Amino acid sequence: MGYVSGLRGISSGQGYSSDVPMNLDPVDGRPVEMVLDLERLARERADGAWYDPSRRDMWRFGGLMALDITDPADAAHIVPLGEGCTPLLDYADHPVARAAGLALSVKDEGRPHAGFGANPTQSFKDRGMAMVVAQARRLGLSRLAVPTQGNAGDSLVRYGIAGGLSVVVAMPPDTPSPILGNVAAAAHMHPGQVVLELAGPTIREAGALLKAQYLEHGWFSVATFQEPGWRIEGKKSLGLELAEPAPGDTRWSLPDAVVYPTGGGTGVLGMWKAWDELEALGLIDARRPRMLCVQSSAMAPLVRAFDEGREDTTAASGPGTIAFGLNVPAGVGHFRVLQIVRASGGACVAVEEGDIAAEFSRVWQQTHGWIGPEGAACLAALPQLIERGLVKAGERVVVVNTGSAEKYLPAIRDLMP
Template sequence: MSYVRCLRGLASGIEYSADVPMNLDPADGRPVEMVLDIERLAREKPDAAWYDPRRNDLWRFGGLLALDISDPNDAAHIVALGEGHTPELDYRDHAVAKAAGLSLWLKDEGQHWPGFGGNPTRSFKDRGMAMAVAQARRLGLKKLAVPTQGNAGDALVRYALAGGLDVVVAMPEDTPLPIMGSVAVAAKKHPGRVTLELVGPTIREAGAFLKERYIPEGWFSVATFQEPGWRIEGKKTLGLEMAEPKDDSTRWSLPDAVIYPTGGGTGVLGMWKAWDELEALGLIDAKRPRMYCVQSEATTPLVRAFDAGADDTTALPAGKTISTGLNVPGGVGHFRVLQIIRASGGAAIAVSEAETADELQRVWRERQHWISPEGAACLAALPQLLDRGLLKRGERVVAVNTGSLEKYLSDLRGILGA
């Protein structure tokens, strides 16, 4: 049984029905989120009865999600492909972490590990798109459109095809070839059901193209924050997994800090929402991890706005970065990302391309872990965070690796010396 009560404008606070398809808040053109009836959930499923840790996917959180897979009516809409329930890898022996006395862990969204779930396209985007496709099916939508720097489009294609929906993906021409190739192959195999459009130089132009060409023809946009909070609900499972009991403990708890590669910022909103809901259920207290949002020096809208004390970002010209998921010049939800960073006592951090490349090399050489450039950027931010006194000895820190290096390998093989 879904415990969604309504949709609510993130800025306006106006409430809307969750059963009517909508994009941005008509009151102010800003995103909306899904609001759960936490009191009813706690009353009807006390003692976290909604939680099923036996499941090896994100649907383990049952009624705390916008669709509850344990309910047959909700389950009929869900396309479950193993997404979520990814491990936190022990990185305490990372040279920088070890020297600083940090308890460093890497949330790995890119590889499949024994005993855990695994994102089918090896990207954290699967979490949001699993929920988006399920909600689209619930509302009877048949045609979805998304602009993407790459991974979101790949994920949407996988879930839309599995769920019987049609999809159009618009991406820049410099999207990593393995990602672009995956979508192109799907378009060739399923003509009429999958359409690929190459539009750039960034996701911003791709989004404008869809708005002009496809949305007027009845395609429903599931672009970042353009859908009614669905992708936030999927991404919030990252925060739930960080908090859920570990090592046979029954206690829900949070790290001291989270280092997160931030383009559009859906995951930041999702994790924060998850923790607010866990607090409302009495499972954690009001203390939150400090949120450190990492961007490439090539494209730094959040960093500039944060450093300037601005309430929102200003769109920037397109950058050039190996962390293609961070090449987001501006975002309609960035105002809320900035609010969360400040409320947490965190910061927005920029790392250089050279620092990211060096970290990719180091992780591959020392661990043979295929982390994405975006994940490497998070690890590359450690020296700066320590120099600025933003991390302290003994703290538990979780960095998020959002995908697999194999999806970038054709562009980055030279960096690895492979």
């Protein structure tokens, strides 16, 4: 059954069974993560066969995933829909990158689905939700609930239907209509199995509705970090993909810097965990990319805490950003994001809304590549990152574009002239 040996409180270090559903660590109310027995993995799979690069989805990291698709017992829980294995686009021609001599690329999580090599609902949330649904099936959980501002709900619905689970998605009524429409249509096509609850104005009210009407009646919350480390394990595949050998090569390696649009931060925790595990396996050394977490000045709890040297965020307020995924005023995983950023020699930086919009429009005009506003926020941060010496000439810099602009229409229509 794969190499998971248990759960561990991220902050407390307290161990728990991974076979019993739980939410936050009862010791300190902080998230838990899954622990893999890497020594056993190294011992049993010394031939390196835990990794199958010919498989074109995130499950090709077989034994290093929290469920090993090469193990028939694990594979029975997994519902592969093509998630992961997303393209790394060459952005060396980006004007700022060219002027500064950066080897810039964009990891594009928002590509339209084409079977494999793209996320089925066009966002990085699919990595997490694919793992969530697989783990829920492993534990016999049949009813999952998530509050969301969009993509996470669309993703959970897709995997829930495919995996035969019931899901309830609570979202604000001003969620962009393509996402809302996907979930509403699924709710109609799968009555009883998929439930859409609209509650607002923010995700906070959506969460309160779930708590009152569902969680107390046996539905399991898979809100960010409420599930026991599952979404981290899914997002981990993003870090593994950034490290894996180029075709024909055998050396695992990391970029010099990762520019990441950070909301709740699951992806930061996932990537960091991936690299720690690769180091434990002896595949990379102790060096890490500088983690450069980008937020909007319209919602910047991490940036404020980072600049003030604090260990955790306090709830931010702000008008909110067109980079919808960054509208996260607080998060139980933020303390860990701050630890990671500092350990990496990185930073949390804020970009102005006007700069996000301008960069988004510019990229749209030049590429029509449907890059999302979160990815655009990262590109808009480049001048600041260069000026502050956080990325330098000759360095390999990866921007993560977490989703497609397509999902946010018509809310961002005016930026797509």
